[in-house]
Amino acid sequence: MDATAINEPGPARSAASITLENIGKTYPDGTVAVGDFSLEVGAGDLAVLIGPSGCGKSTILRMINRLIEPTSGRILIDGQNILDRNPVELRRHIGYVIQNVGLFPHQNIRTNIGTVPRLLGWDKKKINERADELLELVGLDPSRYAKRYPHELSGGQRQRVGVARALAADPLVLLMDEPFSAVDPIARGRLQEEFLKLQATVRKTIVLVTHDIDEAVRLGDRIAVLAEGGRLLQYAPPAELLSRPDSVAVGDFVGADRGIRRLAVTPLRPALRPVEEGAATDGRPVVEADGTLYDALAAMLAADATEVLAVEDGRPVGLVSRAALFDVPKAFDVPTNEAEAAV
Known part of the structure; x- marks a missing residue:
């Protein structure tokens, strides 16, 4: 060798x-x-x-x-x-x-x-x-x-x-x-x-x-x-x-509590929805767009808010709502049997 x-x-x-x-x-x-x-x-x-x-x-x-x-x-x-x-x-x-x-x-x-x-x-x-x-x-x-x-x-x-x-x-x-x-x-x-x-x-x-x-x-x-x-x-x-x-x-x-832990490894970006042009963004808690859904949840709880503003280089790029935290990401919806995998 x-x-x-x-x-x-x-x-x-x-x-x-x-x-x-x-x-x-x-x-x-x-x-x-x-x-x-x-x-x-x-x-x-x-x-x-x-x-x-x-x-x-x-x-x-x-x-x-x-x-x-x-x-x-x-x-x-x-x-x-x-x-x-x-x-x-x-x-x-x-x-x-x-x-x-x-x-x-x-x-x-x-x-x-x-x-x-x-x-x-x-x-x-x-x-x-x-x-x-x-x-x-x-x-x-x-x-x-x-x-x-x-x-x-x-x-x-x-x-x-x-x-x-x-x-x-x-x-x-x-x-x-x-x-x-x-x-x-x-x-x-x-x-x-x-x-x-x-x-x-x-x-x-x-x-x-x-x-x-x-x-x-x-x-x-x-x-x-x-x-x-x-x-x-x-x-x-x-x-x-x-x-x-x-x-x-x-x-x-x-x-x-593995559902909470899962948020820590779930990227924030797929859950973003656009910020409507002219919409007010002041007052919402802010998180980095490259963060996780856990970061969003923590910010919501700290501010008693129902959504957070995601920013990149200080610029708003989207919003994440509390409802988005409870959606199971498609990336985790793995097949559970051969029949399902073949679909």
């Missing part, structure tokens, strides 16, 4: 597909952590693994970078079996972000970020340039933060450094194990928003583990709901998962 196959630089190689084929993990005492699990993650997609404690989410994640060896099945990155690679060398080409970050306390931030590039033999000048580039990317000024130590940063800042370190060698794959759960709710929301912007820029293939359905819906391109023993219950885009759970178990897990 080509040792550079999953880490070739350049815009055409920013991400790699991940294929899990019937993987399983059974421990010597007979405990089945993961049964017969299969999943496909497209290059550049963010897949979220979610489920109750003990359902094998973190075990699956660690099997992808061989921190845990599977007892059955195959794991492919861009079609190449990871078991054909040296596990240490493999891990140096897969970014990994954990809950408590794991920064080295005796090293400054620039040195922490450069950990993997040093192991790969990069020269010092290139490492420092890459570290400063990534600090800029995650919103930390290198002139202020590069020479600080982890204890001098807030929890949210340390988490950003952890993401920067995972991206240092420009991996095609990024694994994230509850990366934002150790920070307070306000910082967590901000980190999630910043992470979405970062992913839009770097477009890596990401597998993220979380217990939080709201986080899964906000971040994931597709969500995998797992049950005990690593059984896959459903794998679908957030909107489909919330509007059409495959089973009672999935419906129970995503919650009775």
Whole structure:
């Protein structure tokens, strides 16, 4: 196997597909952590693994970078079996972000970020340039933060450094194990928003583990709901998962308020109706046209209004009524059986 196959630089190689084929993990005492699990993650997609404690989410994640060896099945990155690679060398080409970050306390931030590039033999000048580039990317000024130590940063800042370190060698794959759960709710929301912007820029293939359905819906391109023993219950885009759970178990897990959550992943624009020429728009709550129906609902509730004004670059582009929030978007009206699909 080509040792550079999953880490070739350049815009055409920013991400790699991940294929899990019937993987399983059974421990010597007979405990089945993961049964017969299969999943496909497209290059550049963010897949979220979610489920109750003990359902094998973190075990699956660690099997992808061989921190845990599977007892059955195959794991492919861009079609190449990871078991054909040296596990240490493999891990140096897969970014990994954990809950408590794991920064080295005796090293400054620039040195922490450069950990993997040093192991790969990069020269010092290139490492420092890459570290400063990534600090800029995650919103930390290198002139202020590069020479600080982890204890001098807030929890949210340390988490950003952890993401920067995972991206240092420009991996095609990024694994994230509850990366934002150790920070307070306000910082967590901000980190999630910043992470979405970062992913839009770097477009890596990401597998993220979380217990939080709201986080899964906000971040994931597709969500995998797992049950005990690593059984896959459903794998679908957030909107489909919330509007059409495959089973009672999935419906129970995503919650009775999944209709509200669905608004958070429903674009506002399709619900807009034109603003009539000469119509007064003063006094209505305002939301950005690129927002979601959840943003519209929040604005309506805050202002006790029945409609909101959507704007783009400060210019009115349409109105959204309260009634529009209760219309099931056609995009979610997926076929429920073969006969319906054939219509």
